[in-house]
Amino acid sequence: MNTLALWFHKLGSPPTFYRFAGALRPWLLALALLAGAIGLYGGLVLAPADYQQGDAYRIIFIHVPSAWMSLFVYACMAVAGFVALVWRIKLAEIVAMECAPIGATFTFITLVTGSLWGKPMWGTWWTWDARLTSELVLLFLYLGVIGLYYAIEDRRKAARAAAFLALVGIVNLPIVHFSVVWWNTLHQGSTVRILGPSHIAPSMLWPLLTMALAAKFYFGASLLGRARVALLAQEGGKDWVRALAQAEGGA
Amino acid sequence: MTTSPPTAALLEARGLAFARNDEPVFGPLDLALGRGETLLVEGDNGSGKTTLLRVLAGLLPAGAGEIRFDGAPLRREALAGRALFLGHQLGLKLDLSCIENLRHFVALYGQRDGLTPAAAIDQVGLAGYGDEPVRRLSAGQKKRAALARLLLAPAELWLLDEPFANLDRHGIALVNRLLAAHAARGGAALVTSHGAVSFVDPSARHLCLELRA
Amino acid sequence: MRPGSTAAACAAVLRRDLLLAWRRRGDAAFPVLYALIVATLFPFALGPEDALLARIAAGIVLVTVLLAMLLALDALFRPDLEDGSLELLLLAPQPLPLLLGMKILAHWITTALPLIVIAPLLATMLHLPAQAQAVLLAALLLGTPLLSLLGAVLVALTAGTYRSGMLLALMLLPLTVPVVIFAAGAVSAAEAGLPHLAPLLWLGAALALALVLAPLACAAALRIALDA
Numbered sequence: 001m002n003t004l005a006l007w008f009h010k011l012g013s014p015p016t017f018y019r020f021a022g023a024l025r026p027w028l029l030a031l032a033l034l035a036g037a038i039g040l041y042g043g044l045v046l047a048p049a050d051y052q053q054g055d056a057y058r059i060i061f062i063h064v065p066s067a068w069m070s071l072f073v074y075a076c077m078a079v080a081g082f083v084a085l086v087w088r089i090k091l092a093e094i095v096a097m098e099c100a101p102i103g104a105t106f107t108f109i110t111l112v113t114g115s116l117w118g119k120p121m122w123g124t125w126w127t128w129d130a131r132l133t134s135e136l137v138l139l140f141l142y143l144g145v146i147g148l149y150y151a152i153e154d155r156r157k158a159a160r161a162a163a164f165l166a167l168v169g170i171v172n173l174p175i176v177h178f179s180v181v182w183w184n185t186l187h188q189g190s191t192v193r194i195l196g197p198s199h200i201a202p203s204m205l206w207p208l209l210t211m212a213l214a215a216k217f218y219f220g221a222s223l224l225g226r227a228r229v230a231l232l233a234q235e236g237g238k239d240w241v242r243a244l245a246q247a248e249g250g251a
Numbered sequence: 252m253t254t255s256p257p258t259a260a261l262l263e264a265r266g267l268a269f270a271r272n273d274e275p276v277f278g279p280l281d282l283a284l285g286r287g288e289t290l291l292v293e294g295d296n297g298s299g300k301t302t303l304l305r306v307l308a309g310l311l312p313a314g315a316g317e318i319r320f321d322g323a324p325l326r327r328e329a330l331a332g333r334a335l336f337l338g339h340q341l342g343l344k345l346d347l348s349c350i351e352n353l354r355h356f357v358a359l360y361g362q363r364d365g366l367t368p369a370a371a372i373d374q375v376g377l378a379g380y381g382d383e384p385v386r387r388l389s390a391g392q393k394k395r396a397a398l399a400r401l402l403l404a405p406a407e408l409w410l411l412d413e414p415f416a417n418l419d420r421h422g423i424a425l426v427n428r429l430l431a432a433h434a435a436r437g438g439a440a441l442v443t444s445h446g447a448v449s450f451v452d453p454s455a456r457h458l459c460l461e462l463r464a
Numbered sequence: 465m466r467p468g469s470t471a472a473a474c475a476a477v478l479r480r481d482l483l484l485a486w487r488r489r490g491d492a493a494f495p496v497l498y499a500l501i502v503a504t505l506f507p508f509a510l511g512p513e514d515a516l517l518a519r520i521a522a523g524i525v526l527v528t529v530l531l532a533m534l535l536a537l538d539a540l541f542r543p544d545l546e547d548g549s550l551e552l553l554l555l556a557p558q559p560l561p562l563l564l565g566m567k568i569l570a571h572w573i574t575t576a577l578p579l580i581v582i583a584p585l586l587a588t589m590l591h592l593p594a595q596a597q598a599v600l601l602a603a604l605l606l607g608t609p610l611l612s613l614l615g616a617v618l619v620a621l622t623a624g625t626y627r628s629g630m631l632l633a634l635m636l637l638p639l640t641v642p643v644v645i646f647a648a649g650a651v652s653a654a655e656a657g658l659p660h661l662a663p664l665l666w667l668g669a670a671l672a673l674a675l676v677l678a679p680l681a682c683a684a685a686l687r688i689a690l691d692a
Contacts, residue, residue, distance in 0.1 A: 085688075140634065140637070141638050143634060144634045144635040147634050148621060148625075148631060148635060151622065151628065151631050154272055154691075155272060156272075157624065157689070157691055160688045161621045161622075161624070161688050164621060164685055164688055165618070165621055165635060168617060168639070168681065169639070172642075175642050175670070179645040180641065182645065182663075183645045183649065186652075234272075234273065235273065237274070238273070308555060309555065310551060310554065312691065330555075331556070333557075336555055338548050338551055340546070340548025340551070341547070342547060342548035342549045342551060342552040343547065343548075344480070344484060344547065344549065345547070347483065351480070351483070354476070355477075358473050358476030358477075359473050359476065359477075359553070359557075359558060359563075360556060361557070
């Protein structure tokens with residue numbers, strides 16, 4: 001236990017994290033590519049066409065993992081933000097803030113693929129379905145966090161303020177979702193049931209889960225890469241960055 | 252815990268430093284301020300005097316080092332009510348009269364016995380201006396209205412940022428009188444000034460902040 | 465030497481903010497005029513057809529009030545920040561959440577209350593059925609304090625930024641979705657003659673929660689934004 005705590009403490013120091021993240025990132029990226037290739041092959045080639053939706057359903061291999069990631073990344077951002085606020089750890093601030101653009105991108109992909117899927121399925125690009133609407137609100141929440149982060153001059157203060165906003169958002173997110181579902185049942189006309197994952201065939205399920213795994217690995221790799229860059233930018237004046245720059249320049 | 256000896260400094264800082272975006276603003280510096288003492292913080296524009304005062308007031312977190320207030324590590328709650336910060340912005344509402352401004356202040360910070368906002372206004376040389384909206388006062392008169400807080404609040408530690416700015420000769424004498432009376436009562440004061448010309452107390456110690464390159 | 469009591473300090477903050485608003489009472493007209501003008505634009509955009517306007521009247525009034533409050537929100541802390549009063553408040557030997565709660569209350573009284581007063585006028589102009597008027601008022605009375613409290617937390621976070629108007633909209637509006645949904649849901653249920661108490665109770669529950677949590681969050685946010 002003690003060694004674990006010590007390890008985390010060491011990892012929290014910027015130079016250690018920089019080296020650690022640099023070493024880990026290629027592996028995560030490779031795993032993401034591998035899982036992505038297998039998942040896409042399984043999903044686009046091996047899995048049979050749906051008896052109702054034909055080949056159009058195959059967009060779920062992108063859509064559903066993105067949708068899962070959009071919430072997962074928000075949770076990661078909130079946890080890192082909480083750590084940043086309570087213990088004022090610079091690395092946690094950076095991790096929380098670098099989660100936001102990745103999460104916003106996943107959310108955006110979810111909305112776009114959902115809309116692409118909606119056109120052949122529902123005959124419309126957009127419908128005020130409870131899930132899509134909640135996802136749209138989630139995108140706004142991400143954009144609010146990013147907007148606040150870049151509106152404040154002092155990087156550390158900006159990160160703390162934006163992390164606080166992310167926490168306010170995570171308290172509100174279930175309420176937003178609940179209210180949107182309630183609103184949706186109130187206006188029955190526009191509800192369209194999406195294929196539930198409960199009656200999904202195993203030949204479709206395993207590529208889906210593989211893609212979800214690929215998305216997680218990609219998120220890890222992307223986060224580490226972004227955090228490394230942000231760390232260099234913020235620690236620009238520190239000795240370890242100077243030493244690093246000299247080593248790079250000399251090589 | 253043992254209680255601190257009476258000679259212990261009211262405010263003490265060791266290795267105190269502050270950085271903004273990793274650019275050092277001041278420090279590391281040590282300072283000790285005892286009861287009945289006045290410390291003049293000198294330095295050029297941009298040397299971090301105001302930032303130092305804001306850190307000591309608890310408005311900014313110290314980047315490094317330790318601050319002790321009355322023998323214990325500084326906490327916001329410990330400072331509340333015992334310290335008074337007079338910043339560059341005076342915190343006066345222009346649409347309210349001097350008296351209304353001071354009444355609001357007294358409700359928040361408490362009031363020294365035997366003194367009322369009206370009496371304090373007379374003492375800072377604003378007699379007859381008490382009901383005037385602050386908007387109509389000159390810069391020096393506004394400063395005097397803010398200085399009336401020093402008379403009213405029962406605070407032991409004064410943190411005064413440029414109290415001499417905008418004041419005429421009589422106003423400068425007033426600040427010096429207020430500081431002398433405060434020291435005589437056993438209060439401590441930290442005063443910033445970019446030029447020590449206005450300050451008269453020869454016994455006061457000086458702390459010089461140097462401009463960071 | 466006697467320190468001020470907390471109750472006296474709260475009363476003083478409330479009294480001062482109301483007095484300031486009274487001295488500049490012309491400013492209170494701006495949100496009201498704004499709401500009036502925005503609500504007037506809808507018939508121009510949609511056509512003056514009574515049935516259509518009656519159907520969307522509640523929604524227009526709610527969104528208009530929300531936007532008017534959003535515009536007024538920036539004034540909650542900015543003047544105090546600019547003249548240094550906010551520092552005095554932060555350093556005061558009083559519980560900050562309570563003092564901020566008083567500021568939020570004063571802000572609600574001076575900006576939201578006038579909007580609630582003219583809401584029946586707006587609703588009548590848009591032909592909202594009479595039986596829904598009372599429900600609309602109830603929804604506004606429960607919903608607007610909720611918006612003020614939520615808005616105060618977010619505007620506190622932007623206290624250190626310049627020109628925060630659009631940013632505040634981006635931050636606040638997604639979080640107001642539940643308020644709009646429940647308030648509008650209650651009114652449309654009343655219009656249809658259906659039970660409308662449940663959404664109002666949800667608003668009430670959220671308000672009770674926000675009354676406790678928002679001042680605390682607002683104080684924390686302000687300390688983050690001002691580094692205090």
